[in-house]
Amino acid sequence: MELEKLLERCEPVIGLEIHVQLRTETKMFCGCANRFGAPPNSLTCPVCLGLPGALPVINRRSFELGVRAALALHGNIQNDTGFDRKNYFYPDQPKNYQISQYELPLALGGYVEIENDSDAAKKIRLMRMHLEEDAGKNIHDPDSNSTLVDLNRAGTPLLEIVSEPDIRSPGDAVLYARSLREILRYAEVSDCDMEKGNFRADTNISVRPRGSGELGTRTEIKNLNSFAHLRACLEFEIKRQAEILESGGQVLQETLQFDPVTGRTSSMRSKEEAHDYRYFPEPDLLPVFISEDRVGEIRGSLPELPGPKRRRYVEDYGLSEYVAGVLTADRESAALFESAIARGGEPKRMANWIANEVAGQMNDRGLAWDECPMTPKMIVELEELIADGTITRKVGRGLFPEIFGTGKPPSDIVREKGLAGGADLSEIGRILDRMIEEKPKLVADYKAGRKKAVNAFIGPVMRKTRGKADAGEVVRLLEGKLGAPDEGKS
Numbered sequence: 001m002e003l004e005k006l007l008e009r010c011e012p013v014i015g016l017e018i019h020v021q022l023r024t025e026t027k028m029f030c031g032c033a034n035r036f037g038a039p040p041n042s043l044t045c046p047v048c049l050g051l052p053g054a055l056p057v058i059n060r061r062s063f064e065l066g067v068r069a070a071l072a073l074h075g076n077i078q079n080d081t082g083f084d085r086k087n088y089f090y091p092d093q094p095k096n097y098q099i100s101q102y103e104l105p106l107a108l109g110g111y112v113e114i115e116n117d118s119d120a121a122k123k124i125r126l127m128r129m130h131l132e133e134d135a136g137k138n139i140h141d142p143d144s145n146s147t148l149v150d151l152n153r154a155g156t157p158l159l160e161i162v163s164e165p166d167i168r169s170p171g172d173a174v175l176y177a178r179s180l181r182e183i184l185r186y187a188e189v190s191d192c193d194m195e196k197g198n199f200r201a202d203t204n205i206s207v208r209p210r211g212s213g214e215l216g217t218r219t220e221i222k223n224l225n226s227f228a229h230l231r232a233c234l235e236f237e238i239k240r241q242a243e244i245l246e247s248g249g250q251v252l253q254e255t256l257q258f259d260p261v262t263g264r265t266s267s268m269r270s271k272e273e274a275h276d277y278r279y280f281p282e283p284d285l286l287p288v289f290i291s292e293d294r295v296g297e298i299r300g301s302l303p304e305l306p307g308p309k310r311r312r313y314v315e316d317y318g319l320s321e322y323v324a325g326v327l328t329a330d331r332e333s334a335a336l337f338e339s340a341i342a343r344g345g346e347p348k349r350m351a352n353w354i355a356n357e358v359a360g361q362m363n364d365r366g367l368a369w370d371e372c373p374m375t376p377k378m379i380v381e382l383e384e385l386i387a388d389g390t391i392t393r394k395v396g397r398g399l400f401p402e403i404f405g406t407g408k409p410p411s412d413i414v415r416e417k418g419l420a421g422g423a424d425l426s427e428i429g430r431i432l433d434r435m436i437e438e439k440p441k442l443v444a445d446y447k448a449g450r451k452k453a454v455n456a457f458i459g460p461v462m463r464k465t466r467g468k469a470d471a472g473e474v475v476r477l478l479e480g481k482l483g484a485p486d487e488g489k490s
């Protein structure tokens, strides 16, 4: 049955648990480097290998980055926190337990705002945020038909962000994950690079009849590492659960895995409860106290975050929501915009260059914003060349890929190409005269009021003047020669 039809009768209730790798130099409880891509098992020591007698020491930086992230998400930092052991046996977890936070998490509450097309801004509440160490990685080797273990990632710091089940559609789940990622990147706590596993989502979902206040039985889907997989697995799971319920069946509480190739979920194991993990306070670590003063200092060091920045751009500069959204989607794009204004650029003009031309070039060339070769100075200079009449806007846009590609100052390119100064009117006049003489059919079409005929005159003029002519000027000259065309035809 179609998903839309099912959604008229059934309501999904969705929560997300997101694991974010914190950007530290070293691991969470030892001095090994926290780095991606090193040779397997080269970044290990007795602590993260779980050798007997090795003792963990808390990395202060990972703790403070966790606090920073939690503050950016409006969480209430808990002054008294501590670590617990979460016991489970898994080949990539050498200690056979994971140091995590259970009884005393780093932060409670908080929220992330999302804006979809139909609702006004909606707050997705957070339940808790806690720190924990990551596991290593199992790599299946088809050649030897065996599984290899790489423990470079074992012991790297993670922040787990658990939402309340406030999400009601797969689209909103993706918006939530995107907004969260945007905020954490602004706060510089994580690169949130999904391909490197810096940002991984687990989701839980249940379905209930619309209007029902009760929660259905939920399933949990682990380790989704792209927004597309998150959406696809939720869509599949909503359909699966709704069909079971509508045929009078019972959804089983279980942990599922999603296969992106088939687009289906399948059972991994029955759902664990907290008691399955036999949590107890980590005896090798002291409880942690963080003072209100220190929390205040970290709060004071946070940059302006994307939501408030977006609103400020709309209010202060009169930008559209869309353009403000493009500019604030990354820290670097917002910084480019703000420095262009600081150099005297007119805000709306600067916004349009960046949101259209710069973003377009970045997209075409597959660049990330931190690789953008365009400086604020170049954008301001280009706009000045247009504003003072040295070149037309059309020429400016035409030059953009070259400016972007070469990184040369726009004024140099304009000078080298001899583009300064508009085409002179007598030159345009001569081109038009020749066309009128050679193309009687075009003249007849023009006089009959066919709008296409006007463009058929403008195109060759633009080509022959290398885009220096102003289209309005061409139309005025043409009207001077042939009279205004009849109205109303196309």
Ligand SMILES: [Zn+2]
Residues within 6 Å of the ligand: 027, 030, 031, 032, 043, 044, 045, 046, 047, 048, 049, 155
């Ligand atoms: Zn280590």
